[in-house]
Amino acid sequence: MSVEHPESAPPAPSDFIRDIVAQHVAEKRYAKIVTRFPPEPNGYLHMGHAKSICLNFGIARENGGQCNLRMDDTNPAKEEVEYVDSIIADVRWLIFGWADDCLGFKPKGAAPVRNESNGKLDFYLAPVPLDSGNTEPFFASDNFDALYAYAVVLIQKGHAYVCDLSPKETEEYRGSPDKPGRDSPHRTRSATENLDLFQRMRAGEFPDGARSLRAKIDMASPNIWLRDPLLYRIRHTTHHHTGNKWCIYPLYDYAHCLSDYLEGITHSVCTLEFEVHRPLYDWILGALDLPRALPHQYEFAKLNLSYTIFSKRRLLQLVQDKIVSSWDDPRMPTLSGARRRGIPASAIRRLATAVGVTKYDGLTDVAVYEHAVREELNALALRRLAVLRPVKLVLTNIPPDETIACEAVDNPQAENPVKRKVALTREVFIESDDFAEVPPPKYFRLKPGGEVRLKYACIIQCDEVVKDATGAITELRCTADLTTRSGGPNADKKVKGTIHWVSATESIDAEVRLYDRLFTVAEPGAEEDFKKFINPHSLEVIVAKLEPSLKGAQPSDRFQFERLGYFVPDAKDSTPGKLVFNRTITLKDAWLAKGPAPKK
């Protein structure tokens, strides 16, 4: 069964940004809606990014538009190709079968093409269809030549100047939120001198931090970002994508708005913290007097999930301190972690729809995510029998060499359920939780003298509890009522409980990793010392008994171990010779929630 169910994507949502886009579509303001997802390749993508991906690609697909994947790589000190590769893989996984058609890539190695339009300098980089062969994502660093040319225009127009202030002096001159800044002594340099200095900055004549290129706006602006913000800084550093071609690098505010323009972005959607940068975004584009339609920035609140952290710094700490095994540890909130955990991409898209898009910075209950995961998996997963904590049970009226074939269903939710055979034998394993010598009130499962149904098999009665010298239960001796088998004369006999089981002689062993929430509190990121909230039981490794049909299970398969939860073969560690399953998530458990709950 396929893991991806594109058709299971919920209907197109509506929100304030989509409303704006719809308005623009109605006005025919743009020939085509173009959005972009612009991660910095300095870490792995996580669920927070997923919300942005779903929004940007969602807008594109709902309007017959396109969404460019762009590496926002203007800071060579922090960025690496390893991250570029993981980002591409994660984005393609998340949108697979849903928005692939909208993914904007460019020819490998392509940079914006220069042309003059009505005497105005222009650059444009057209996207190409994904299937056109040699393609790659957009890179802000591919725009460096165009960005440089535009910086020259800014200088010529008197909108930018080279400043010799040191980083510390620049900070002092900037003032503070409630105190205006002071003009830099270099603010009044002539265009000729600025051009010469900027050219020499590029040529490598000055050391890091010696000079910078600044926009000439207003040092007294109440908006800090309008107080002559830096456009270029000197960094004699090798860049992962451009090598040693440059020693000056543009800053975010300068590179981002222009990269949007160069790619023909119409709607530049970002998170709330960039709201105060929007005037600068508009100022730069406005100062350049550009010939084509300008992009506009819209901001929304990023995703916050309870019991989860998204800070790249803290996620890195978890990896470095070996609290988790890697960036793709199934407990990590990264997309690669979720993938390895067995979370379908469709479940993440469902979450994105469920949380909506607003400007309110709230905290979403992780239960919303878990519900989305169960919703998708319930439809997708193949039901299988597996016993996590086995107790031996002997059916004393079945001869040792007899095998009774029982019919089991792969997925009762499917339109035409597929069936398979499971073998009932004299000795089986049941879950230790499913027997209680002294049952709590309302206990539906097996107890001394009690009856219960073995799922897909028959009703059994517990006759005897056998214990060892320490008092531990070694086996349960029961009688099987074969007349209650499916198709049997008493098949319709009702008992309160039905439990899962596997044949003791025909089952196979597998390592099972039982994952749980990584943190014990709803807001682990609220305090600096977030590691004290780590859940010590976030991973338990056991050896379980599985029905033999699971032998060939692949990481692309999705299973529900009946009455237990959803499980997936681990993509890294599971082999045909040694199966390893990850628990994606437990089934909802109303009994567990009630109280006198045995450990699951």
Add this chain to the structure above:
RNA sequence: UGCCCGAUGGUGUAAUGGUAGCACAAACGACUCUGACUCGUUUUGUCUAGGUUCGAGUCCUAGUCGGGCAGCCA
């Protein structure tokens, strides 16, 4: 004591001047060869104070609370 943004049940969101709705969560019940799924019922909400209006969650004013902004990070 600067500027920007926000505030609707426990949580997230809808209502675009006209019956406060949905989802999750919680509780109870029905169904059940998964204590799952499904179905039904229930609890809980417009930050405060003024104003405009026949009518305000929605518009205006002031306040309260929360978030963001002073990287040569993004």
